[in-house]
Each structure stands twice: as structure tokens, then as C-alpha cells.
Amino acid sequence: MTKKEFLAELRNYGIKGLKARRTAKQMYALHGSYDNAFASINGMQRGLQGAFTGLTKAINMMAKSIGGDMEEW
Structure with a gap:
């Protein structure tokens, strides 16, 4: 790349x-190549999506235990 x-x-x-x-200059210095830097960005994005999904599930579980359902809103 x-x-x-x-x-x-x-x-x-x-x-x-x-x-x-x-950002490109910093990522290149940190990772040594643009390919590795791009892979790092994709990994971070996947990690954030996973964290957000987990947070959403936790909120839905709490809402259900209270007696409501977040997905109905």
C-alpha cells in the first residue's frame, strides 16, 4: 500500500x-509500513464495534431486568 x-x-x-x-506520518513511524498501519486501523475499528455491541447488550439486559425492553422504544 x-x-x-x-x-x-x-x-x-x-x-x-x-x-x-x-496521522499517516505517525502511523507509518509507529508501524513501519502503511499496510501494517491500515491493519491496525481496521483492528481498532473492529474492537470499538465489539465494545459497542457488548455495551448495547448490557443496556438491554438491564432494561429487561427492570421490566422494559430497549428495543421497543
């Missing part, structure tokens, strides 16, 4: 301009 491709992927995530270039 080239720097240009990595910047295009950052643009897909909503990171643009100077912030994208700064």
Missing part, C-alpha cells in the same frame, strides 16, 4: 487534509 492509497483510506474514515497527512 502506498502513502497515496493510505491517505485515500483515511479519507474514507473522514480524516482529511493536514490531519490525514499527520
Whole structure:
């Protein structure tokens, strides 16, 4: 993956301009290649999605134990 491709992927995530270039530089320095940096971003995104799913399940369980159901709202 080239720097240009990595910047295009950052643009897909909503990171643009100077912030994208700064992020790309930091990620390259941290991971050693743009491929590893991109894999790291995907891993973080999956981790956040998993955490959010777990939080949603916990909230629904608490709501059901109280007597309601969040999904009905």
C-alpha cells in the first residue's frame, strides 16, 4: 500500500487534509509500513464495534431486568 492509497483510506474514515497527512506520518513511524498501519486501523475499528455491541447488550439486559425492553422504544 502506498502513502497515496493510505491517505485515500483515511479519507474514507473522514480524516482529511493536514490531519490525514499527520496521522499517516505517525502511523507509518509507529508501524513501519502503511499496510501494517491500515491493519491496525481496521483492528481498532473492529474492537470499538465489539465494545459497542457488548455495551448495547448490557443496556438491554438491564432494561429487561427492570421490566422494559430497549428495543421497543
